[in-house]
Amino acid sequence: MRTRAILGSILASTSVLIVGYQAGVSVTTSDGTSLSLPVDAATNGTAGGTNAGTDATTDSSTGSTSSSTPGSDTAAAAPTTAGPADGTYTGSSVSTRFGNVQVAVTIASGSITDVTALQLTDEDGRSVQISNRAAPILRSEVLSSQSAQVSNVSGATYTTDAYLSSLQSALDQAGA
Amino acid sequence: MRRAFATMGTMASIELPAAWASEVSEVQRIFRMIDDRYSLYSPDSELSLIAAGHTSLSHASPPLLASYARALEWRSATGGNFSPHRPDGTIDLNGIVKAEAIEHAGEHLIAVGCPEWSINVGGDILVSPTGAATPATASASPLGPRVMRAGIAEPLSPTELLCSLELRHPRRAIATSGSAQRGDHIWRAGSTEPISFVQVSVVANDIVTADVLATAIVAGGQTALDDVTDRWDVDVITVDRAGAMSATPGLLHSLATK
Amino acid sequence: MSTQVRPRAATARPRTALAAVATAPDYRRNFARRARLSDLLVVALWASGAAAAALFLASGGVDQFTSVAETVTSIGIVSGLVGTDFILVMLVLAARIPLIDRTIGHDRAIAVHRSLGKPALYLLLAHGALLLTGYGLSSGINPIAEIGPMLSLPDMPLAFIALGLMIAVVVSSLIAVRRRFSYEGWHLVHLLSYVSVAFALPHQLSVGGVLADGTLQRVYWIALYVVALGSIVTFRFAEPLVSSLRHRMRVAAVTEIAPGVSTIQLAGNDLRGLEASGGQFFIWRFWTPRTWWHSHPISLSAMPTASSARITVRNLGKGSAQLTTIPVGTRVSIEGPYGLFSDAARTSPKLAIIAAGIGVTPVRALLEQASFAPGEATILLRASTAEETYHWDEIRAIAAAKGATCYSMIGHRPRGVDSWMTAADYERGVTLQSAFPDLADSDVFLCGPTAWLDLIEADVHSSGIRPQQIHAERFDW
Numbered sequence: 001m002r003t004r005a006i007l008g009s010i011l012a013s014t015s016v017l018i019v020g021y022q023a024g025v026s027v028t029t030s031d032g033t034s035l036s037l038p039v040d041a042a043t044n045g046t047a048g049g050t051n052a053g054t055d056a057t058t059d060s061s062t063g064s065t066s067s068s069t070p071g072s073d074t075a076a077a078a079p080t081t082a083g084p085a086d087g088t089y090t091g092s093s094v095s096t097r098f099g100n101v102q103v104a105v106t107i108a109s110g111s112i113t114d115v116t117a118l119q120l121t122d123e124d125g126r127s128v129q130i131s132n133r134a135a136p137i138l139r140s141e142v143l144s145s146q147s148a149q150v151s152n153v154s155g156a157t158y159t160t161d162a163y164l165s166s167l168q169s170a171l172d173q174a175g176a
Numbered sequence: 177m178r179r180a181f182a183t184m185g186t187m188a189s190i191e192l193p194a195a196w197a198s199e200v201s202e203v204q205r206i207f208r209m210i211d212d213r214y215s216l217y218s219p220d221s222e223l224s225l226i227a228a229g230h231t232s233l234s235h236a237s238p239p240l241l242a243s244y245a246r247a248l249e250w251r252s253a254t255g256g257n258f259s260p261h262r263p264d265g266t267i268d269l270n271g272i273v274k275a276e277a278i279e280h281a282g283e284h285l286i287a288v289g290c291p292e293w294s295i296n297v298g299g300d301i302l303v304s305p306t307g308a309a310t311p312a313t314a315s316a317s318p319l320g321p322r323v324m325r326a327g328i329a330e331p332l333s334p335t336e337l338l339c340s341l342e343l344r345h346p347r348r349a350i351a352t353s354g355s356a357q358r359g360d361h362i363w364r365a366g367s368t369e370p371i372s373f374v375q376v377s378v379v380a381n382d383i384v385t386a387d388v389l390a391t392a393i394v395a396g397g398q399t400a401l402d403d404v405t406d407r408w409d410v411d412v413i414t415v416d417r418a419g420a421m422s423a424t425p426g427l428l429h430s431l432a433t434k
Numbered sequence: 435m436s437t438q439v440r441p442r443a444a445t446a447r448p449r450t451a452l453a454a455v456a457t458a459p460d461y462r463r464n465f466a467r468r469a470r471l472s473d474l475l476v477v478a479l480w481a482s483g484a485a486a487a488a489l490f491l492a493s494g495g496v497d498q499f500t501s502v503a504e505t506v507t508s509i510g511i512v513s514g515l516v517g518t519d520f521i522l523v524m525l526v527l528a529a530r531i532p533l534i535d536r537t538i539g540h541d542r543a544i545a546v547h548r549s550l551g552k553p554a555l556y557l558l559l560a561h562g563a564l565l566l567t568g569y570g571l572s573s574g575i576n577p578i579a580e581i582g583p584m585l586s587l588p589d590m591p592l593a594f595i596a597l598g599l600m601i602a603v604v605v606s607s608l609i610a611v612r613r614r615f616s617y618e619g620w621h622l623v624h625l626l627s628y629v630s631v632a633f634a635l636p637h638q639l640s641v642g643g644v645l646a647d648g649t650l651q652r653v654y655w656i657a658l659y660v661v662a663l664g665s666i667v668t669f670r671f672a673e674p675l676v677s678s679l680r681h682r683m684r685v686a687a688v689t690e691i692a693p694g695v696s697t698i699q700l701a702g703n704d705l706r707g708l709e710a711s712g713g714q715f716f717i718w719r720f721w722t723p724r725t726w727w728h729s730h731p732i733s734l735s736a737m738p739t740a741s742s743a744r745i746t747v748r749n750l751g752k753g754s755a756q757l758t759t760i761p762v763g764t765r766v767s768i769e770g771p772y773g774l775f776s777d778a779a780r781t782s783p784k785l786a787i788i789a790a791g792i793g794v795t796p797v798r799a800l801l802e803q804a805s806f807a808p809g810e811a812t813i814l815l816r817a818s819t820a821e822e823t824y825h826w827d828e829i830r831a832i833a834a835a836k837g838a839t840c841y842s843m844i845g846h847r848p849r850g851v852d853s854w855m856t857a858a859d860y861e862r863g864v865t866l867q868s869a870f871p872d873l874a875d876s877d878v879f880l881c882g883p884t885a886w887l888d889l890i891e892a893d894v895h896s897s898g899i900r901p902q903q904i905h906a907e908r909f910d911w
Contacts, residue, residue, distance in 0.1 A: 004473050005472070005473035005476040005477060006476075008473055008474075008476070008477040009476055009477045009479070009480035009481065010480075012477045012480065012481040012484070013480045013481055013483065013484035014484070016481050016484040016485050016488045017484050017487060017488045017491070019488060019492075020484075020485075020487065020488020020489060020490070020491040020492040021488070021491045021492075021496060023488075023491070023492035024491040024492045024493070024495055024496030024497070025496050133402060133405055133406075133424070133425075134401055134402075134405055134412050134413075134414060134422040134423055134424045135422060135423070135424075135425070136420060136421070136422045137421050137422060137423050137428070137431075138421075150325045150326055150327035150337070150340045151191060151294060151324055151325060151326065152189070152191070152294055152296045152301045152303075152324070152326045152327070153296075153299065153326065153327040153328070153329050153337065154296075154299050154300065154301050154326055154327070154328050154329065154350045154351065154352040154377055155299035155328070155329030155331075155352050155354075155375075156299060156329075156331065156352050156353055156354030156375055166329065166335065167327065167329060167335055167336070167337065168187070168189060168296065168299070168329075169180075169187070170335075171178075171189070172178055172180040172187075172189045198586070202583065205574070206572075209574050238501060238502045239501045239502070239503070242500045242501045246500070280572065284572075287569075288586075288588075289588045289589070
């Protein structure tokens with residue numbers, strides 16, 4: 001019985017530690033991993049639609065297994081290419097660092113014509129765009145800021161000399 | 177209250193509640209210690225001795241090796257857009273040690289329980305996390321931690337602000353890199369293209385990421401910008417040679433509110 | 435062979451339960467269940483320590499091993515977390531939680547509690563030393579000089595005091611020191627452990643940040659503190675208070691049954707509702723001006739009836755001497771029942787009971803309640819002199835009524851030899867096996883003074899029966 005307790009303790013403690021370690025590691029690497037959006041279950045349109053990037057043979061097999069679904073005319077519409085049928089496919093909701101994401105993919109003639117984000121919210125519940133790409137903004141979009149409203153100024157590294165003529169220097173003198 | 181002092185070839189400003197004024201000297205000491213190790217300006221620093229060939233890298237101190245290793249990891253992660261080597265091969269850890277120093281100073285302030293602070297070293301800013309400690313000072317708002325608003329300098333006229341944005345947990349760090357002031361600050365890996373951005377600011381959860389990625393985007397241009405915004409959870413504001421701005425969507429909200 | 439005492443027909447036969455013989459409980463399955471629970475408790479103990487470390491790693495600790503200073507600091511943090519975890523587990527073990535008492539018994543819970551004391555203190559000392567070293571390394575000063583800046587942090591002076599108190603608590607408990615300490619002194623110092631836990635808490639929140647909002651760490655530590663302090667409050671204070679108020683016990687009679695040994699008859703309400711098993715003990719507090727501040731763990735010497743209970747005390751020292759002169763009518767508060775020296779610990783159908791001196795008291799109650807078929811129980815009563823045969827008449831009467839065999843052995847132990855028997859029996863070649871031929875199928879209940887019990891326990895162990903068949907209670911008062 002003691003052996004069982006010892007083995008159990010070792011097993012439990014080790015697995016608890018491994019889980020903790022893994023959790024810690026995955027927290028730290030999440031910055032470096034790329035965002036992938038598995039778009040699996042097709043709830044809208046014909047069955048058999050999968051992520052547009054997947055292998056054509058897989059698509060063909062899933063398409064054929066579900067060909068009994070009413071309204072499915074995969075074979076007739078695309079007898080040779082065996083790609084996903086035309087229509088709009090809705091992916092399942094996926095939790096990402098941008099919040100919950102759900103996308104709809106529109107496919108026409110075997111190619112993706114549109115990707116729509118159906119559900120995108122950030123932590124505060126605000127909806128956000130799926131892409132984090134920087135987009136041009138006009139200077140007029142940015143409210144003019146006055147130095148009194150900020151407590152610090154970020155700028156390209158300045159030398160001690162350059163600092164003397166910078167806004168930060170003024171802020172520092174005002175707050176000293 | 178605020179204290180400014182010279183360190184690492186630039187100026188540092190620390191803002192913290194008056195009750196914690198004594199911590200400034202501690203922060204100063206952290207900076208001085210790191211500067212003593214990494215400065216290439218001082219011939220006696222450990223890094224200078226290595227650069228001059230007096231000390232072998234294999235005999236370097238563990239902290240220096242750790243910083244070097246971290247910098248090399250960032251080099252791989254950014255496809256060489258960030259590099260701890262000068263074009264002539266000299267190790268130059270300037271690109272990372274300042275941020276590391278800020279990081280250490282921030283950790284120290286958190287460790288001692290200082291409730292509300294900001295550290296600005298040469299334009300790279302880290303602010304305290306929300307709820308880091310029970311605010312013990314009268315200056316703390318009863319409604320919770322104050323939102324720290326940071327300005328970004330106009331690249332070519334440092335006395336003006338380009339814009340301002342909120343720094344709040346977890347987005348606690350902003351770093352700005354540019355070709356405007358210290359022209360030789362950023363080493364570009366084999367690129368002959370003219371620099372497309374004169375100034376890049378990166379807002380991130382930690383200061384090292386912000387600093388390294390800002391450097392990498394200035395060095396790598398538009399490709400690096402797209403790559404960084406795809407792969408890292410950061411926000412970016414750029415200013416190109418013509419003075420036109422771009423920003424990631426996450427920032428629009430912050431930029432548009434006072 | 436040993437001296438066989440023919441069971442006499444009892445003149446004043448105590449009320450004994452004979453009903454239990456009908457269906458024997460499944461001892462094997464009961465034991466397997468207790469063993470499983472007990473193993474689970476051990477696993478939970480170690481896993482909780484691991485969880486403390488794992489939660490640190492999970493909440494960003496993994497990254498904090500990149501430099502020497504950081505590594506030292508991180509190891510320091512982990513040792514502090516695990517040490518605190520152990521302290522809280524110790525509180526749980528000392529809280530007399532019924533589940534733990536029924537599973538491993540109060541004695542073993544306290545033994546585990548005791549064995550955790552030193553490791554926990556070492557972890558906390560390492561916590562302090564490593565953090566001073568780690569912070570010292572990162573700011574380039576020696577660990578001793580780091581104490582100054584550390585003390586200037588909020589809540590840290592309290593944390594240093596907490597560590598000092600914990601050192602005092604553990605050191606005062608280490609047996610060598612404890613012998614030089616009075617029980618009251620030790621107990622008083624031990625109460626400081628609550629103060630220490632309370633003083634250490636603020637720095638865990640502010641400097642340590644283990645309760646940062648929205649982290650799993652927060653959930654874990656709050657839960658652990660609630661369980662530890664909650665079970666102390668519930669089972670050491672609230673439950674005994676409620677039980678004492680409900681049963682309203684008073685001293686009904688104090689009778690000297692032998693020189694220096696008295697029975698204390700207690701009267702109260704619904705004493706069967708205490709659900710005490712024969713062989714279990716209560717912690718008693720007698721509310722007279724001289725005795726209220728001292729509590730006594732004493733076994734029942736008879737099964738309680740609805741309105742009465744009985745304990746037997748020996749005038750051994752200052753504390754128990756006062757008990758023999760306690761006035762009738764004194765109010766009594768109780769904590770309990772505790773202990774696994776009862777039928778609940780049975781693993782085998784047969785019973786072998788050996789008791790010496792005042793150690794017969796729990797055995798008297800145990801025998802009264804134990805379930806066995808006639809011929810399945812054997813009792814050996816042991817005393818140095820004929821005066822020390824407390825309650826032997828009662829035990830013989832119960833044995834006769836329930837069909838148990840009862841032996842007795844009166845006389846001093848042989849000189850120069852380690853034997854639990856009398857010199858005469860030892861020379862005649864009496865052995866454990868000759869007195870208890872069915873030992874292998876029996877639960878062996880041993881109760882008596884520590885020195886004697888060590889001897890007989892060793893003898894029983896060497897007979898080759900499984901450890902779970904042996905139930906020993908050291909009984910010095």
